[in-house]
Amino acid sequence: GENVEQHPSTLSVQEGDSAVIKCTYSDSASNYFPWYKQELGKRPQLIIDIRSNVGEKKDQRIAVTLNKTAKHFSLHITETQPEDSAVYFCAAMEYGNKLVFGAGTILRVKS
Amino acid sequence: GAVVSQHPSRVICKSGTSVKIECRSLDFQATTMFWYRQFPKQSLMLMATSNEGSKATYEQGVEKDKFLINHASLTLSTLTVTSAHPEDSSFYICSAFYYGYTFGSGTRLTVV
Numbered sequence: 211g212e213n214v215e216q217h218p219s220t221l222s223v224q225e226g227d228s229a230v231i232k233c234t235y236s237d238s239a240s241n242y243f244p245w246y247k248q249e250l251g252k253r254p255q256l257i258i259d260i261r262s263n264v265g266e267k268k269d270q271r272i273a274v275t276l277n278k279t280a281k282h283f284s285l286h287i288t289e290t291q292p293e294d295s296a297v298y299f300c301a302a303m304e305y306g307n308k309l310v311f312g313a314g315t316i317l318r319v320k321s
Numbered sequence: 322g323a324v325v326s327q328h329p330s331r332v333i334c335k336s337g338t339s340v341k342i343e344c345r346s347l348d349f350q351a352t353t354m355f356w357y358r359q360f361p362k363q364s365l366m367l368m369a370t371s372n373e374g375s376k377a378t379y380e381q382g383v384e385k386d387k388f389l390i391n392h393a394s395l396t397l398s399t400l401t402v403t404s405a406h407p408e409d410s411s412f413y414i415c416s417a418f419y420y421g422y423t424f425g426s427g428t429r430l431t432v433v
Contacts, residue, residue: 245432251412251427251429252426252427253414253426254365254414256421308355309355309367309422310330310367311364311366314364
């Protein structure tokens with residue numbers, strides 16, 4: 211089955227700086243890659259996603275890039291703000307519409 | 322948008338008892354519901370996939386006799402943790418796929 215690896219496990223940035231989180235996946239058949247933000251005790255919130263027929267997608271301060279050949283995708287957050295502090299998960303959709311999650315990245319934005 | 326309602330949000334139970342968690346799709350029909358477990362400071366791990374009108378599919382290592390899943394209608398899926406033990410204490414969350422994934426609000430289970 212699919213295996214998703216996510217790095218780094220923790221990331222501290224200064225307010226206003228950029229943050230990058232990287233994920234790799236193993237199943238070349240996976241074709242949908244969402245990113246979620248999760249606050250303590252809450253459900254994951256979709257912040258951006260990308261399908262395998264697209265190389266890059268952007269939504270205001272958030273962007274995702276996908277390299278199908280290398281089987282990796284990355285989340286880019288620019289102009290970080292304290293409210294961006296949370297746990298971020300990448301995921302890949304495998305057969306049966308199952309989502310396989312990465313281990314998560316704790317993002318701390320210091321003001 | 323699609324909404325999945327999950328109850329209860331928190332439950333504390335005694336060791337050895339059973340606990341039922343419900344997930345309802347409010348404005349769409351969910352033929353499939355995914356059940357995840359999340360331990361503190363860890364990722365979401367898929368436990369099982371429930372399918373309306375048929376048996377659930379469990380992931381490797383998940384005891385199907387301990388985590389009973391029922392998906393009797395197109396809008397309701399339930400997870401029952403039987404003979405709960407402290408190591409079952411976790412955050413359980415359901416998800417359905419309807420033009421994208423929709424998550425329930427999660428259930429914090431504490432077994433004492």
